[in-house]
Amino acid sequence: MTDRAADFASLEGKTALVTGGSRGIGAAVARELAAAGARVAVNYRSSASAAEAIASEIGGLAVAGNVGDPEEARGIVERVESELGDLDILVNNAGITRDTLIARMSDEDWDEVIATNLSAAFYTCRAVSRKMLRRRSGAIVNMTSFVGLHGNPGQANYAATKAGLIGLTKTLAKELGNRGVRVNAVAPGYITTDITSGLSEEIRDFLLSATPLGRLGEPEDVARAVRFLSSDEAAFITGEVLLVDGGLGM
Numbered sequence: 001m002t003d004r005a006a007d008f009a010s011l012e013g014k015t016a017l018v019t020g021g022s023r024g025i026g027a028a029v030a031r032e033l034a035a036a037g038a039r040v041a042v043n044y045r046s047s048a049s050a051a052e053a054i055a056s057e058i059g060g061l062a063v064a065g066n067v068g069d070p071e072e073a074r075g076i077v078e079r080v081e082s083e084l085g086d087l088d089i090l091v092n093n094a095g096i097t098r099d100t101l102i103a104r105m106s107d108e109d110w111d112e113v114i115a116t117n118l119s120a121a122f123y124t125c126r127a128v129s130r131k132m133l134r135r136r137s138g139a140i141v142n143m144t145s146f147v148g149l150h151g152n153p154g155q156a157n158y159a160a161t162k163a164g165l166i167g168l169t170k171t172l173a174k175e176l177g178n179r180g181v182r183v184n185a186v187a188p189g190y191i192t193t194d195i196t197s198g199l200s201e202e203i204r205d206f207l208l209s210a211t212p213l214g215r216l217g218e219p220e221d222v223a224r225a226v227r228f229l230s231s232d233e234a235a236f237i238t239g240e241v242l243l244v245d246g247g248l249g250m
């Protein structure tokens with residue numbers, strides 16, 4: 001019983017790629033997966049020193065590249081597989097916001113968010129799928145948001161990508177499930193990272209009052225959910241969207 005508890009959600013011997021792992025939630029996920037025993041590749045776009053620091057802390061590999069570009073996304077997966085081995089776990093975490101009301105939203109605001117938050121997950125899932133299918137195992141976790149389920153004024157681009165990720169998750173769960181590849185999504189509420197650092201005090205207070213657990217989330221809250229869904233403890237869970245939001249999105 002105690003051994004089983006100690007081994008719970010162990011990722012010993014597994015290889016993982018976390019996109020956008022240099023900061024915030026992705027950095028916490030990289031640390032958590034490594035603490036569970038995985039070899040972890042930390043992808044980033046521009047924060048080289050932060051990504052290198054995390055990779056060296058966890059004995060992993062920092063991999064530069066824009067996941068919103070199809071060639072770069074493929075190159076990231078190929079490099080990780082050649083240096084760390086075939087991937088058992090893919091966490092599509094990289095994400096950006098370009099918030100504004102729709103009347104003012106530029107084509108660039110729309111296209112950049114779609115590429116980084118949604119197309120990127122398509123590119124990386126496609127890149128890992130063939131080997132995962134052949135090996136009849138694999139776990140993919142896509143980072144969506146409670147905004148993808150509920151919408152949010154000023155975030156038409158972002159909400160569309162997060163809702164799109166849910167459709168991608170459920171479709172891939174159906175496509176890949178009979179070969180042992182599981183695909184799930186985690187939907188954080190408001191988590192204290194750079195993305196949410198600009199929130200006004202008024203919005204913070206509102207969110208706190210609307211959150212039954214009475215606090216904003218920490219990156220580690222999300223990381224533990226990702227670890228669980230990546231592990232064999234979640235062997236019969238696929239196509240699931242797990243809210244990690246203190247009850248905000250109920």
Ligand code: NDP
Binds near residue numbers: 065116146
């Ligand atoms: P941060 O802004 O703190 O970190 C974003 C990460 O994504 C960074 O590592 C960044 O790399 C990376 N990134 C951005 N663009 C690219 C790209 N084109 N290619 C590769 N990496 C890229 O964000 P959070 O940690 O807050 O968010 C992580 C994920 O969680 C996102 O998908 C976000 O939408 C989602 N989420 C966050 C919530 C929150 O409240 N914070 C709530 C719900 C969902 P670099 O450092 O090099 O720029």
